Amino acid sequence: MAGGNATTLLDAKTLVKTRALMGNALRQICRVSALALILGSMAMVPVTVQAQPRAGHAKAAVAPKPDAKPAKASPRRQKSAEGARRAAEAENTNGFNIDGRRVRVDVVKAETDMLGPDGRAPAVLILHGAHGLGDGSLFYPQAKALAERGITAFVVHYFDGIPQARKAAPTLHDERERVIAEAVSYVSKQAYVDAERIGVFGLSLGGFHALSLGSRDQRIQAVVNVVGAMPSEVQRRGVHRMPPTLVMHGDRDATVPVRRAYELASLLGEIGAEHEVKIYKGEGHTFRGDAKEDSITRTVDFFERHLGGDRGLLDKELEIDIALAPVVPETEMLPIRELTIADEALWAMAEQGNSQPGN
Template identity: 80%
Template sequence: MAGGQATTLLNARQFKTRAFRHICFISALALILGSIAAVPAATAQPRASQKAAATPKPGTKPAAATPRKQKSAEGARRAAEAENTHGFMIDGRKVRVDVVKAETDLLGPDGRAPAVLVLHGAHGLGDGSLFYPQAKALAEKGITAFVVHYFDGVPQVRKAAANLHDERERVLSEAISYVSKQAYVDPERIGIFGLSLGGFHALSLGSRDDRVQAVVNVVGAMPSEVQRKGVHRMPPTLVLHGDRDATVPVRRAYELANLLDGLGAEHEVKIYKGQGHTFRGDAKEDSISRTVEFFERHLGGDRGLLDKELEIDIALAPTVPETESLPIRQLTIADEAMWSQADQGSLPPTN
């Protein structure tokens, strides 16, 4: 009897021990399984500061990149009291033109005034602050200014691309024709103001279009392809550049001065110390007044009495040693690099 009780007690203890071990094993297994299940759930939750990336469905087109928002030039246009003339048509496309008319008390007896086409750079008009104030300053001195939206006439997306030079030039030639036909414009007194890409076109047009009587080039240069084909004439030309321009190096202004010297063309050059591809502060104000004064002298009624003495105002050496001059084909580096960077959005929207 005693042996039977001992056996029973032993079996009971063994049962409890085994049961305890099973319970511990099951609990541990549950904890492990719970941890494994929690890991994907935790990794699936993005951080609060991050957005979960949406996986595109097979066969769907990738979303188009959001274009950079262009600043409105409406404020600057209104401040300059520019009128939209609705422009002209080319190949079924309308090219807008904003005009700031010359002060009426400064018009000639025939009611007509000199005219200047204002050409923007590779980024378009931007907020207009680099163009409409210049147009207004010209109008206040009796010169009607035409701000030409010449990109309107280019159907391609990358409107500032180097290979579209001739396409843009064709639009600008039409713009000159449009301006010369206006009843309030003297077609014998037309000039072009161009900034950056607009400066390249102003110089190119001045070299081959006899209707252009004066050119102001701001931080641009003579296009390399035009120079390669040969430049045989240039009207009076004003060159304005910054010595820290990283987009169109100041060397290009010196190259242009040498070219104009060789042609015997009347010209003035002003290099602003410490200024880059966009003039600021006093340099900007000086460039506006200097441009107005230049066009006054070369498009005014007393052009036949002008002093033809050459004026050069360069803060740095005006010539480039022959040993440092680049081969003509390499001069495209500024043109093409500037336009390609502008297409990729890596340049600041200053022009």
């Protein structure tokens, strides 16, 4: 009996040890299996590791995906003309519609005590250049100066009527001129405007349009052109009439060369149009300082003479000094049709930023 009990106890201890060893082995197998499952799932999911740049080293550019859309370029930030508009006390009008597009028009009305007996005043349309109004400093002060001398000024946002992106493109000349002609009609219908006394002031691209419109629109009674010129295509078609015209230009203008002003003076002389020319020495495509102030004063004086209520009496009783174009060497004074500075080249230069802001 005793021997049998000893044998039984020995078998029990062996069984316990065997079960313990089997349990440890099973747990090890489970751990290995779990680890294998985890590693297998990680292999199925792509992992992107983004390396961080070291200090002092630029971050490497990430190549775009083949089907990725190109990033949109940020639009060029336009300067605000709101400050200049408020300073000139310009009012927003209802403007007018053309082909379903609203064209904004700001007005600076003539001083009340300078209106005629019928409550109406002469009017001048102000046309901006290829870069729009810019900060407004080249246009609203001019409008204010006109209003202080009894002439109502309208600043026309004529680009509003052009749906194309490159609104100053030479190919859109006729479209822009149609908008400006509609602006003349709008101004002439205002109850406080004398439709028989309307002038146009244009700077750069606006000057080109002021001259072009004045050559064919009988409603325009006076034109002031600042650093613009007669469009080449208009010259090719033929110019046979122009109202009294003031031409102002800088002799260092790299966008619209000063010889375009000489060319214009020659044309005005040939057709017998009354004109004045002022060339500012040392000035470029934008007048500054004393030249800018002088150009504003000359503009007001010119329109007052030719649009004022006593314009007929002034013409008869006062001796008005009409400045002629400067003498130009014969080598430069070629016939007009042979001066072929393409307007397209001027606009290309302007769009590349060679011209001053606001032109």
